[in-house]
Amino acid sequence: MVRPLLLTPGPLTVSDRVRAALNRDWGARDTDFIAMTGRVRHELLAIAQTTAEDAVAIPLQGPGTQAVEAMMASFAPRDTPTIVAINGAYGHRMVDMLRRLGRPCIAVEGPETRALDPDQIMQALDEHPQAATLAVVQCETTTGCLNPMDAIADLARLRGLTLLVDAMSAFGALPTRMQARGIVAVAASSNKCLQGVPGLGLVIARHEALQKAVNPLPLSLDLAGQAGGFAAAGEWRFTPPTHVVAALAEAMDELRDEGGPEARLSRYTKNAACLINGMAELGFEPVLSSADQAPIIVTFALPEARPFDFKAFYDALKTRGFVIYPGKLTAQDSFRIGCIGNITPDDIARFLDTFRSVMEAG
Numbered sequence: 001m002v003r004p005l006l007l008t009p010g011p012l013t014v015s016d017r018v019r020a021a022l023n024r025d026w027g028a029r030d031t032d033f034i035a036m037t038g039r040v041r042h043e044l045l046a047i048a049q050t051t052a053e054d055a056v057a058i059p060l061q062g063p064g065t066q067a068v069e070a071m072m073a074s075f076a077p078r079d080t081p082t083i084v085a086i087n088g089a090y091g092h093r094m095v096d097m098l099r100r101l102g103r104p105c106i107a108v109e110g111p112e113t114r115a116l117d118p119d120q121i122m123q124a125l126d127e128h129p130q131a132a133t134l135a136v137v138q139c140e141t142t143t144g145c146l147n148p149m150d151a152i153a154d155l156a157r158l159r160g161l162t163l164l165v166d167a168m169s170a171f172g173a174l175p176t177r178m179q180a181r182g183i184v185a186v187a188a189s190s191n192k193c194l195q196g197v198p199g200l201g202l203v204i205a206r207h208e209a210l211q212k213a214v215n216p217l218p219l220s221l222d223l224a225g226q227a228g229g230f231a232a233a234g235e236w237r238f239t240p241p242t243h244v245v246a247a248l249a250e251a252m253d254e255l256r257d258e259g260g261p262e263a264r265l266s267r268y269t270k271n272a273a274c275l276i277n278g279m280a281e282l283g284f285e286p287v288l289s290s291a292d293q294a295p296i297i298v299t300f301a302l303p304e305a306r307p308f309d310f311k312a313f314y315d316a317l318k319t320r321g322f323v324i325y326p327g328k329l330t331a332q333d334s335f336r337i338g339c340i341g342n343i344t345p346d347d348i349a350r351f352l353d354t355f356r357s358v359m360e361a362g
């Protein structure tokens, strides 16, 4: 069996080193496991670029979506609206969460194929001066679009807003700058740029906000409750995904060995450049402008002039060991190729050779 290389936004290809960390059992109350949890939580603060004085890292069993939902449930007020700036599916998902929670919410939607426009958000704030919270996605994985976090953070500071960030596909590579940007809470995952295995959502939240969190909340979304468990005895409230935690601990050591998020971002940037150049030679252009393109995942438009059967192509690539991703754009047929995970420009070069030979065969 060929071991597939996942060129997707998660789950993604992990290293043998991370996979090997899954290969032992841990008891939830084992002191070594408790120490490991503490270490992971501490290092998450450093990756978020904040400190233990300011914030706390709260891992939550489940998918990344659940971490975003717990963040929204805890910090989107019941009495004043939350503005959600949207340029893709994950922005829409935050609105869906707020509606289900019965929280007042204002959706500010821009085009999917462009970065969020701070002026448009400012205009919405002028129209809704009672809004006290702003929620954004750092890298909109729908397209791979990088949103202008510094400008958005400046705007939130200027207006005294609580800033909530879905950093799922950015965390571990693109800088979070939680303290410098005055971000109140960030949601991330064990998978994606941290290169652990999926199964753990992560929220990093300021102490101050956590003390004032909305309550009561559904038990499993209660971030303050989960944080309280860790604060009391370092233990998880419910059965921890022990193997996933062990893999994340190993993945964080691996991140440090690579040189930290900056070095990881530099590898992803090389992957993306190699991918975009190679695909251009084959006649495929990215949907985003290079200024808006994050080196996380690249969306390519299906060429209109040439018939292209994505399903057949996908299957042919999969047989040859590469898994790509269908598009998620609403207005245009497209497909996506990820640049993240334990992959290098050499892997991308091999992928491009395979892509070319499948094209020539088809």
Ligand SMILES: *Cc1c(COP(=O)(O)O)cnc(C)c1O
Residues within 6 Å of the ligand: 009, 010, 063, 064, 065, 066, 068, 090, 137, 139, 140, 141, 166, 167, 168, 169, 189
């Ligand atoms: C992947 C992703 C999520 C959801 O994570 P799941 O683990 O699939 O629930 C949320 N937001 C963004 C921006 C993502 O890329």
